[in-house]
Every structure is written in structure tokens, then in C-alpha cells.
Amino acid sequence: MTTAPVRLPEHLDHPFSPAGRINPHPAYRWLRTNDPVHHDAASGLWLVTGHADCQTVLRDPRFSAAKGQRERARDDALPPSMLTTDPPDHHRLRAPGALLLGPSAVRSVAGDLTRDVDELLDRLGRRPAAERPDAVADIGRPLATAVFGRLFGLAAAEYARFETLARAASINLDPMVPPARAALGRTAAAALTRYLDAHCATLARGGRAAPLAAFAADDRLTRSEMLGVLNLAVVGGWQPLAELVGNALCSLLPDRAAVRRLAAGDDTSGEGGDAGGEAARRAVDELLRLEAPIPFTARVTTDTVELAGGTLPAGARVLAVISAANRDPAVFADPDELRVDRHPNPHLAFGGGPHFCLAAQLVRQAGGLLLPRLLRRFPGMRGPHGVPDWDRCLVPRRLRVFPVDLGVPGADDKDPGTAEEDHG
Structure with missing residues (x-):
């Protein structure tokens, strides 16, 4: 007997x-409750929305990341990397x-990075009071560019060019962009690769000391693999690091008790708090849980797999819906x-299993450094x-713009009636 496909209610x-x-989130909530392993007729994808089942998708070797990337809606090939391979190539x-x-x-x-963040905040403080900076363009992107500039050993004069190339190439994050934008993404990725190749050659000739220099010189990878x-x-x-700031502030700013708690941070430094301390890192994890810039990850089954929420056939194109699992x-x-x-907070915003995000500590460090200081x-x-003005792209999950009113620097922010008690 054939089971009729489950469809979302018309009001969702x-x-x-x-x-x-x-x-x-309303649709994911309904799917997680009513059809946690859901075959989506429109896309041909299987949407897995429960936390335990998503963990299985991310960890079980019967779910192939390599095939998952090849099954994207786009027909362009991705360069060799951890994203496009399964073990043992992935480990190598x-x-x-x-x-x-x-x-x-x-x-x-x-x-x-601490100095870069303080300089960024100084620039914000010098803006005219009537000028409302955008959390995405004026805080998130400069933070992400400073982080990668330090890792790559870029001169400050190169930051603008690098940011332009990185923004253009980030089109490739979205597996379902229209063909014209996909073509732009391919062109941008090629330009970024040429830029990085030339920069690595400069570092090899005695440029700045930076983590990239050691990485580019490692002989375990071919030049093509390294790039x-x-x-x-x-x-x-x-791009996800840049979007983290806007997403985080969107969730955080309405909760004034949480703002005060995060601003206080871990007061262990003797200088008003440890911006990179445990309290800040926990807050970053929680903000990522609520609005992860990477909302799902793709796999393809190599065999029939029984999950708690349902059965997946061999060859199924699967999305582990991180945004649903995290709620x-x-x-x-x-x-x-x-x-x-x-705490604990077993969110899946960094993925899981062999493909757990290699930059997780970097994201926690950068976010935990910026947010309390800000x-x-x-x-x-x-x-x-x-x-909130959410962008209509699928990946990353991001705000189109998020203008913020900075208020008066250093002014007390206690709301009337909350001075004696926090309910965050």
C-alpha cells in the first residue's frame, strides 16, 4: 500500500x-512534530528536522557529504575541499x-584581533549621533575581514579588495540561486582563487608571518587542493561570520537583561570583564542556536537508513535542517x-561528526570578543x-539590513522598573 505524501498545511x-x-520556523516546527523525516515533493529533497535524527545524518557514514554536494540544484563543480569529500580523503x-x-x-x-575590535568600536563611536550604522555592513563585515586579514597576513590596504572578492564569492554558499547568479558566483570564485594564489606566493617569498603561510607551505596538499x-x-x-553579528543582535537587543548580562561578561580580567571568556562563548553558542547562518547541510544516503522519525531510501537527497534541530x-x-x-547547549550550528566546523573556535573567539565589548x-x-528585514536567500540565513541606534556611549541602560531584578 502506498502512503500518501505528507503536505504542509495551507496556512504555513x-x-x-x-x-x-x-x-x-513555523513550518519547521510543524514538520518536526508531524513528519520529522519529510519528503518534499517540490524539491525532491528529504527534510530531517529532529535533533537526534540530524545528529545521525551528520555522523553516520551512510550519509555521503561528497554526493550531497554533487546533488546541489546547481551544475557547477566545487573545488576539492573537506566539503566535497568523505573519509578518508576528508581527513587528509x-x-x-x-x-x-x-x-x-x-x-x-x-x-x-582585540586591537582590531577596539579600533572598530572607536570608529563607530566617532560616527555622527544621527547616523545609524548597519550591524551587517558596518560591524559584521569589518569584523570578518579583520579576522581573515590577520589569519592571511593581509596588509590593511588589501582589506577592501579582499572583502569585495569574499562577498562576491559568497554567492556560492546558496545551493539554489538562479542560474545567472550562479554564473556570477563561479566567476567570483575563480577571481578569489587567483587572488589567494598570488597572495600565497607573496607569503612564500618572505611576506608577513601568518597562519596562512604555514598552511600554504604544507606539502600534504597539492596546490589545487590547498587553494x-x-x-x-x-x-x-x-560570510557566516559577518552575518553572525546582525543575527545575534537581532535576537539579543530586545532582551535588555540579556544585554546587561553579556556586557558584564566574565569579570576576571580586572579590566571590566573578559570579553573572550566562558560566559561570552556560551552566549555566542546560544545566539547561533537561535539563528544559525548555515541553516542546513546536504547529504545523500548510500543505503537504506532507519531514523527515529522515518525511513530514508538509498540514494535519498537529504537536508539535515539545522535550524529546526536547534529548536x-x-x-x-x-x-x-x-x-x-x-548550558549544556548541544546545538548543531557548527555541524557535527567528521565535518564539524574547523573554524568553530575562531567564530566563538571573534563573537565572544566583539559582542561584550560592543x-x-x-x-x-x-x-x-x-x-526584522530577513534576506530571501536560503544560505546564509541573514538580515538584509539591521540599522542600530548606538545610544549614548557608556550611559546606564537600566530600564524603568528593572533596576532591582533581571528576568533574562
Whole structure:
């Protein structure tokens, strides 16, 4: 007997439709409750929305990442990298990547990044009071560019060019862009690769000391493989890090108790708090849980797989819907609410299994450095009124714009009636 396909109720927007892309959470909530392993007739994809099932998709070797990337809606080939391979090739490509994005690399640039963040906040403070900076363009992108500039050993004069190339190549994050934009993405990726290739050659001739120099000199990778991994680091790292700031402030600013808590940070440095401390990193994880810039990841089954929520046939094109899994009430109490001190927090915004994001510590460090400093400098910061202006792209999940009112730098932000008690 053939089972009739499950369809979303008419009052819910499909999560891939223009309206659904703005707010996919109602549809994901319904699917997670009613059909957690859902075959979507419109796209031919299987949408997996439960946390436990998504963990299986990310960890089980019967789900191929390599085939998942080849099954994108676009017909352009991706360069060789961790994203496009399964073990053991994946492990071979990933190991050298630690030289660029691993803990030692992050520690080597931490001091410079602290100065970069303080300079960014100084620039914001010098803006005319009537000028409302955009959290995406004026805070997120400069942060991401500074982070990659330090990792890559770029001169400050190169930052604008690098940002232009990174933004253009980030079109390639979205697997479902129209053909014309996909063509622009291919051209931009090629231009970015040429730029990075030339910059690596400069470093090899005695340029600045930087994690990229060690990575580019590693002989475990061919030149083509090295550039493929490097291209992935930019396309998969720069844009999501830039979007993290706007997404985070959109969730955070309405909750004034949470703002004050994060601004206080871990007061262990003797200088008003440790901006990169544990409290800040927990807050970054929670903000990523609520609005992850990468909302899903693709796999293809190599065999029939039984999940708790249903059965997937061999050859199924599967999306592990991270945005849905991160709000699963079976795992997260009050899943739609912000709890900046949530612990434990087994969110899947960094993926899981062999493909766990190599830059996770970098993102936590950068976000944990920026956000407390930003909120201490501008404790009266407020976001725009009304419905957030979410972009209609699928990947990354991002705000089109998010203008912020900085308030008066250093002014007390206690709301009337909340001075004695916080309910965050």
C-alpha cells in the first residue's frame, strides 16, 4: 500500500518559498512534530528536522557529504575541499586546515584581533549621533575581514579588495540561486582563487608571518587542493561570520537583561570583564542556536537508513535542517527563547561528526570578543522597530539590513522598573 505524501498545511509557508525564507520556523516546527523525516515533493529533497535524527545524518557514514554536494540544484563543480569529500580523503584535507583555522592559529592572532575590535568600536563611536550604522555592513563585515586579514597576513590596504572578492564569492554558499547568479558566483570564485594564489606566493617569498603561510607551505596538499580548502575557508567562513553579528543582535537587543548580562561578561580580567571568556562563548553558542547562518547541510544516503522519525531510501537527497534541530523541545527547554547562559547547549550550528566546523573556535573567539565589548561601549544600543528585514536567500540565513541606534556611549541602560531584578 502506498502512503500518501505528507503536505504542509495551507496556512504555513513552505520554508523554501519567498515568504518561508523570511520566517521558516513555523513550518519547521510543524514538520518536526508531524513528519520529522519529510519528503518534499517540490524539491525532491528529504527534510530531517529532529535533533537526534540530524545528529545521525551528520555522523553516520551512510550519509555521503561528497554526493550531497554533487546533488546541489546547481551544475557547477566545487573545488576539492573537506566539503566535497568523505573519509578518508576528508581527513587528509582537513588535517592541514588546522594550521589555518585551528586553536594555535587562533591564539596567534588573538592580540591583534582585540586591537582590531577596539579600533572598530572607536570608529563607530566617532560616527555622527544621527547616523545609524548597519550591524551587517558596518560591524559584521569589518569584523570578518579583520579576522581573515590577520589569519592571511593581509596588509590593511588589501582589506577592501579582499572583502569585495569574499562577498562576491559568497554567492556560492546558496545551493539554489538562479542560474545567472550562479554564473556570477563561479566567476567570483575563480577571481578569489587567483587572488589567494598570488597572495600565497607573496607569503612564500618572505611576506608577513601568518597562519596562512604555514598552511600554504604544507606539502600534504597539492596546490589545487590547498587553494580549494582556502577557497572553502573564505566562502564558508567569511560570510557566516559577518552575518553572525546582525543575527545575534537581532535576537539579543530586545532582551535588555540579556544585554546587561553579556556586557558584564566574565569579570576576571580586572579590566571590566573578559570579553573572550566562558560566559561570552556560551552566549555566542546560544545566539547561533537561535539563528544559525548555515541553516542546513546536504547529504545523500548510500543505503537504506532507519531514523527515529522515518525511513530514508538509498540514494535519498537529504537536508539535515539545522535550524529546526536547534529548536527541538526534546533537547532544548524553551527552545524559541534566548538564554545567554544556556548550558549544556548541544546545538548543531557548527555541524557535527567528521565535518564539524574547523573554524568553530575562531567564530566563538571573534563573537565572544566583539559582542561584550560592543555592548559595554554602547549599552543603550537598540535595534529597529518592527519585523526584522530577513534576506530571501536560503544560505546564509541573514538580515538584509539591521540599522542600530548606538545610544549614548557608556550611559546606564537600566530600564524603568528593572533596576532591582533581571528576568533574562
